[in-house]
Amino acid sequence: MNWLQNFTLPSTGSVFAGEVDSLFWFITWVSVFFFLLITVLIFYSVWKYKYRAGRRTPHLEHNTKLEIIWTVVPSIILVVVFFWGFAGYIAGAVPPANAMEIQVTGKKWVWSFEYPDGTRSVNEIHVPVNRPVKLVMTSEDVIHDFFIPDMRVKKDVVPGRYTQEWFNPTELGTHVVFCAQYCGKGHSDMLAKVIVETQAQYENWLATGGEEMQKMPLKELGAKVYEEKGCSTCHSLDGSKGNCPSWKGIWAGSNKMQDGRTMVVDENYVRKTMMEPGNMLLPGYDNIMPSFQGLLREREITGVIEFIKAQK
Amino acid sequence: MANAVAYEQKHSPNYLNATRGIWSWMTTVDHKRIGVMYLVSVLTAFLAGGIFALLIRIEHLTPKRTIMGAETYNQMFTLHGAIMVFLFIIPSVPAALGNFVMPLMLGAKDVAFPRLNLMSYYLWVCGACLALGAIVTGGVDTGWTFYTPYSTTTTGSVTWMTMGAFVLGFSSIFTGLNFIATVHKLRAPGMGWFQMPLFVWGIYATAIIQVLATPVLGITLLLLVMERAFKIGIFDPAIGGDPVLFQHFFWFYSHPAVYIMILPGMAIISEVIPTFSRKTIFGYRMIAFSSIAIALIGFLVWGHHMFVSGQSELATTIFSALTFLVAIPSAIKVFNWVATMYKGNISLEAPMLYAISFLLLFAIGGLTGIYLGALSTDVHLHDTYFVVAHFHYVMMGGTVIAFIAGLHYWWPKITGHMYSETWARWGCALVFIGFNMTFFTQFILGSRGMPRRYYNYLDQFQPLHAFSSYGSFILGGGLFLTAIYLLASLRGPMNAPVNPWGGTTLEWQTQSPPIEHNFEGQPHATTPYDYREVVETHV
């Protein structure tokens, strides 16, 4: 049955996932049973009681015993399912006291995170395996939702208040996060990653940004940041204009800014745009880019600059 | 008793040719003509909504852009949902078929308020024009659920569309009001509540919801427009409002609304199954009471759309429990219908084929609701394709299939023509196969984590998406085929029998199509579904 589990559900990435899946399969087998029962009865009736001219049908208006059975039995099953679901839900709703808290902010169409020690990141969090993590979430604009399929957790991220979810990751590796509340044009691009690693790897990442980021060639790193940190949602590479300027061929060009200054697109220009986008507006564009101040490591910023240089 | 009275088919005038000219139709107060106008109108809306659906499925053949950009895609799913819900499904069975058949079933000459009935139809037309206005003035991209603050801040013709829905709401309210008064006051002599056909019970239960729930949608949409235009401070958190409050208001109507959609469909099944099994319906009273129970309990479960919205754990728990409660009457109905078939004398004309399809598809739809009512599984499945699959199984596999069953069942009565049974069986097969290909696949997409309302998707989902899309083409083909043979049946002589199926309810005792005032003289009540004297039909 393992292939069925793998075909139907994502990998089991948390303690909670196992509990959800066991109820999922219980409901499935109960449903299959009742569906087959109904189907068999229908097909049997159609076959055995096929129309014959002149046949009389019995005038069966009710059968109290049968009706009680088919009311009580499903009711009992549904009560069981309710309590099973309730138990799982409550377990999933109350984080353990020792859970590590990460602040999550959703804003069209990027996720930013902040750790207790002040480390910040964008579109990815690293967590140590087998330690519970609590996410405290809010939105800066419309309602989003932080859905981690492998962990089987999901919660709306609402502007004007905080919502929470927690998980205890059991599986090393990268787990995708989807925004699961429609939020406009970039809704389906608002992805993030939960990277579950060993304690040592985690601490390394917290301090330095992780081995991969440090070792990857700059241009490649820039491409990765472009894809994963939200740039690609708004900035094209092929010249097509959207809400934001394309990066095609912009390096070393001369730009007239919205406030009248003329600036050359060099390292400082790119860095300033990423940190203070509101002060670097080009004519014809709105002030919608979020600031990446504190959200990217130095090397990542340099990588982006190298990447932009390569966009001819 | 309840058997067809031998009624010689005269080439006498009927409601279609009693008066002529477009003005006579536009000013008609004849419930049958109004029903026909609704039928044409809602099926046109179904075509429009269906085209949007096919465009969505074509877009999903590949993970990234196929034929449209993200913003267009967002409008596609919004318009598909809004048109299907407000312009097609909610009015479909009650206003098109119910209007035509219910007074006949009651032995009445018309509904209680014929002029109000015509006004309901024109309100539908107005609502449709406003929705069309929304499309041509820039479109809407909020999803049919209009969640705030996205809907209070996005550009686009949100106000046009919500005002369209507002007007359509009044069309629905007045239809419901009309039907309640009709059922209470215009039954034939001798027809007590428990001699009414179950179709009437279903329409009556629906009407209760229409009258009580729809005004809340009205005020919700009004508040939404006010928030957009005047920033009144109720839903927009930027000025101190509560976006989750909108969800409470919205679902307080929209959950009962889904029972407005399914109860009439179930009502049709309660007619078709006994007729084609030539056997009395099993559990008449339980089906009647279940309809009322579903209508009433349906008002108490709206929070099950909001389990992950941030509402309190207590509220969430209560809503989950009540959701399981409302499942029971539906299950009872399914068992009653199957029991009706058992030891029947069953023939498989198109209405029955569609009714059996309904039983299978609604069973799947209902059973998958269990995953969503259970709290821990819902957390994983909410806002994924699992939900999309679930509601398409109950709304399309349920209501639309039942609607098509009813359309075939009453086609001879409404039009005076018989459709081609052979083509109908092909159509049913294509629809059934196409439907399951399209939507069963989506359960898997959802359980694997594919969120809904997604323009782009991860590569790993492509095989399933493509398979679903191919299914939708087959489904569309089947529906298209159905439209063709039904329209084709309108050529040729009007020679449908008075009672082609051996039905036992009063509409089968008047000619096909009926005369303008329905019956010659006042019919007296019969006991529906009594087959103790076998009726030979032309099977």
Add this chain to the structure above:
Amino acid sequence: MSTAVVHDHESGHESHLQHHFADSEQQAETSKLGMWLFLATEILLFGGLFVGFGISQIKYPEAFLAAHEHLQKPLGFLNTVVLLISSWTMVMGVWSARNNKQKALQMFLLLTIACALIFLGVKYFEYSHKFEDGLLPGRFYTHSPMSDHQFVFFSFYFMMTGLHGFHILGGIGVLTWIYLRARRGEFSSAYYTPVDLVGLYWHLVDMIWIYLFPLLYLIK
């Protein structure tokens, strides 16, 4: 139209009987049921606004308390009295119709309309006073900083009294129509259903105000 007019053996009063009803009594009962159902929908329509108001008040209790001090309680009280009188005149109108008192019926209908107009007049004064003070709905509010959330109270104030006023206007229209029909002698003890139904509607409009007034003006 496909309606046929059924003429009974009595005088032309039976011309009101629509073809699908068996007799006048069935028609009158059905119409009344229809009107009660319509009133139920109105209660739910306003109910949504009441619930919204209640929730907002729970959220911003001090703001709502401070904001409602701007309402002119004497004028609100006057309007309440005016509407109660109009309900009485309406009842008298229905009684007159039932007892075939044509002149009295017309007079009471006119009095009811007059009361409704007075109500709207008073509301006009109240609204002007608010506009002068910058107490306007939503983004037009200028009386105090938006951050104190008093503007939310006025959003609801204008929406609820506005929707209610819209129903008063509709009522005036319908009452006028009934008055004109009364002048043509269409109503008598044998047939006065439309007067009865309009009376029911009018009582609902009054009753909604009876709830609005304390909620908006008086509750601390």
